[in-house]
Amino acid sequence: MIQFIALIIFLSPLAQAYTFNNNFESRFKDKNVSVSVDELTICPNAGLTVYELNELIQPAVDKFWNRVPTSNLRLKSGGFSIATTNINTGRLCAPTDTTCITTAGATVIAPVDEIIIACNSNALNFGGSNVIAVTIPNHFSGKNIAGAVILINESSTIFSTLSKADKIGVIAHEIGHAIGLGHTKDTSALMYYKTVDQRSALGSDDIRGVSYLYPMQVDGFGLLGGCATIQNNDENPGAKSPFWQMGASLAVMILLIELRKLLKRSQARAAA
Numbered sequence: 313m314i315q316f317i318a319l320i321i322f323l324s325p326l327a328q329a330y331t332f333n334n335n336f337e338s339r340f341k342d343k344n345v346s347v348s349v350d351e352l353t354i355c356p357n358a359g360l361t362v363y364e365l366n367e368l369i370q371p372a373v374d375k376f377w378n379r380v381p382t383s384n385l386r387l388k389s390g391g392f393s394i395a396t397t398n399i400n401t402g403r404l405c406a407p408t409d410t411t412c413i414t415t416a417g418a419t420v421i422a423p424v425d426e427i428i429i430a431c432n433s434n435a436l437n438f439g440g441s442n443v444i445a446v447t448i449p450n451h452f453s454g455k456n457i458a459g460a461v462i463l464i465n466e467s468s469t470i471f472s473t474l475s476k477a478d479k480i481g482v483i484a485h486e487i488g489h490a491i492g493l494g495h496t497k498d499t500s501a502l503m504y505y506k507t508v509d510q511r512s513a514l515g516s517d518d519i520r521g522v523s524y525l526y527p528m529q530v531d532g533f534g535l536l537g538g539c540a541t542i543q544n545n546d547e548n549p550g551a552k553s554p555f556w557q558m559g560a561s562l563a564v565m566i567l568l569i570e571l572r573k574l575l576k577r578s579q580a581r582a583a584a
């Protein structure tokens with residue numbers, strides 16, 4: 313019976329809130345992904361040298377995304393990458409966002425491989441001086457993400473006002489977008505859109521999200537982390553619920569087995 317209760321808690325639809333970057337649930341094909349700093353970026357308003365920026369990456373992946381036993385994604389700092397065109401001043405446009413690309417013309421940031429972080433002074437990327445950073449996968453291979461750009465808002469000094477722990481939290485949140493996750497309504501999650509104050513670990517919603525996109529294969533048990541419902545970017549709860557339905561029928565089966573055992577036991581007692 314304990315198994316049954318545990319299963320119900322695990323499959324509770326209230327616990328499912330994570331979203332994706334797009335309807336294809338795009339993710340990196342390779343489970344080993346590097347996060348690098350653009351070698352020519354400069355971050356005076358963000359209050360960082362490029363070396364200090366680089367030092368935030370490894371703790372951001374080790375404290376958050378690399379700690380999920382049900383996910384096989386492993387991120388690492390890739391040091392400095394070759395400078396990407398326009399990354400310091402250009403517009404960051406999704407490959408399908410023709411309005412952004414057309415309006416920006418020649419100033420669109422070139423597509424990247426892996427995940428690249430830079431400071432960017434183009435205020436149009438951020439929509440406000442209180443927006444700390446923005447991330448867009450700007451390179452796809454089919455439906456898979458081939459590369460993503462994380463921009464720290466260099467048109468404002470907001471990043472410089474954060475504690476080191478919160479800077480690491482911001483980088484970790486942005487890496488969450490880079491690997492394919494959207495925002496969640498779960499306030500305890502790193503991927504909650506509003507604040508990253510004092511986040512020192514992933515929330516259970518983040519763990520389910522990354523485990524869904526990058527499930528750990530376990531012999532004999534199939535895909536761990538696959539038992540989760542999903543809520544897409546349109547934020548339409550229950551729009552896709554095959555796993556929940558599967559879970560529900562499994563839970564009913566377990567309940568029936570338990571009931572049969574109880575019935576057998578009482579029959580045996582009655583016979584005695």
Ligand SMILES: [Zn+2]
Nearest residue numbers: 485489495505
């Ligand atoms: Zn975000």
